[in-house]
Amino acid sequence: MEELMINITEEQKGERIDKVISAIDEEWSRSQISNWVKDGHIKVNGETVKPNYKVRLEDEILITPPLLEELDAEPENLNLDIVYEDEDVLVVNKPKGMVVHPAPGHASGTLVNGLMYHCTDLSGINGIVRPGIVHRIDKDTSGLLMVAKNDLAHASLVDQLVEKSVTRKYIALVHGHIAHDKGTIDAPIARDPKERQKMAVVDKGKHAVTHFTVLERFGDFTLVECRLETGRTHQIRVHMRYIGFPLVGDPKYGPRKTMDIGGQALHAGVIGFIHPRTKEYLEFSAPLPAEFEELLETLR
Numbered sequence: 001m002e003e004l005m006i007n008i009t010e011e012q013k014g015e016r017i018d019k020v021i022s023a024i025d026e027e028w029s030r031s032q033i034s035n036w037v038k039d040g041h042i043k044v045n046g047e048t049v050k051p052n053y054k055v056r057l058e059d060e061i062l063i064t065p066p067l068l069e070e071l072d073a074e075p076e077n078l079n080l081d082i083v084y085e086d087e088d089v090l091v092v093n094k095p096k097g098m099v100v101h102p103a104p105g106h107a108s109g110t111l112v113n114g115l116m117y118h119c120t121d122l123s124g125i126n127g128i129v130r131p132g133i134v135h136r137i138d139k140d141t142s143g144l145l146m147v148a149k150n151d152l153a154h155a156s157l158v159d160q161l162v163e164k165s166v167t168r169k170y171i172a173l174v175h176g177h178i179a180h181d182k183g184t185i186d187a188p189i190a191r192d193p194k195e196r197q198k199m200a201v202v203d204k205g206k207h208a209v210t211h212f213t214v215l216e217r218f219g220d221f222t223l224v225e226c227r228l229e230t231g232r233t234h235q236i237r238v239h240m241r242y243i244g245f246p247l248v249g250d251p252k253y254g255p256r257k258t259m260d261i262g263g264q265a266l267h268a269g270v271i272g273f274i275h276p277r278t279k280e281y282l283e284f285s286a287p288l289p290a291e292f293e294e295l296l297e298t299l300r
Contacts, residue, residue: 004063006196008055011256017042017053021063023252024197041065073102073131078114083284088153088277089146090119090132093286096142096263101133115147122147123154134158135231140263142289143170144271156276161231167272168228170236171215171288173265173295174245175255178214178222185210185239189232198252199234201242208232210239218299221248225269237264248295259295267292 004024012020018033021042034051036042043062044053055061081093094100094111101112115122115132122132132147134157146166148154160166190205192198209229216223222245226236234253240246241253248254250264259265272283288296 004196006061006063008057008059008061009195010057012055013057014054016051017044017049017055017061018051020055021061021197024063036063036065073110073112073116074108075117076108076113077117078109078111080111080114080118081286082118083144083286084282085119087121088149089157089273089275090115090149091271091284092145092147094137094142094145094268096140096289096291099139100136100145111145119149121149123149123151135161137268138234138237138264138266141170141266141268142286142292143268144284144286145268146271146273148276153276157273160273164229165274167270167283168231168268169270170226170228171267171269171292172224172226172236172240173248173292174222174224174240175220175248175258176222176245177217177220178212178224178245181214183212183243185212185243187239187242189235189238199232199238201238206230206232208235208239210236212240216296218296221299223296236266261291261295265292265295 017037018030021033022030033042037049037051040048041064044059082090083093084091092111099106099110102110112131112133124131132149134146134148134154137143137145146157148157186209187201188203188205189199189208190202192200193202207230211227211229212224214222214224228235237247237250237253246254248265249259249261254264267288269288270283270285272281275282
């Protein structure tokens, strides 16, 4: 990753530097960032600081991540929930809190570690750190992912993502009462020019479209199904915030006062694609995790 300069916002003022920077990328752990601070890879106003440094409003923070050493992903028995598998593709139901592939601060316990234990044949297009990985979902988002078991399958699934022919439906709980039953958000997404650790709707951003349908209303909260037409980073989280209905529990895009549920209430419930070899359309669904269902029962 290239150097990144960030400026402190009013909301971040007084927070520990390791907490502020860990919010930039969900795959950076606070322990990893603490080491970067100690090793001088993170400087405040040109000076080295301690990991417990409290940031100030006028601070300029320069992050120069160390050159990544090639991470060797080791197989781990993580008891993955495999929804479907054949010689070409695999569909897995990722639990909330699991990172998709190894990264600095997350060398183990990732979906890739579990996949390597489960099967030895994974596509090599994305190298040894991301074998089989065609697309990602955020660490704290649960739900379905396609995995390619060979390069032919990988190329086919990527082509389908580019052509926007993959069915991807998510369930999200948002703040606010959405009065209308359906809607489409067509708004380009790019890195937020004011807060580089976030994505935002930006005029010159990449084309992004989300279709949503209201499933249930709970006073100050609404349960929606979001269908992705494109797959930008944090797309649903950014788009729902943009129209005034941020996701419950979202530490990055939610309101300051939201439920502490360990991350955004978002579940990738349905995925559908053309099988790379048979050309048959396959579609899979995964029920909401127990904690998500319990949250909805509480609201009901």
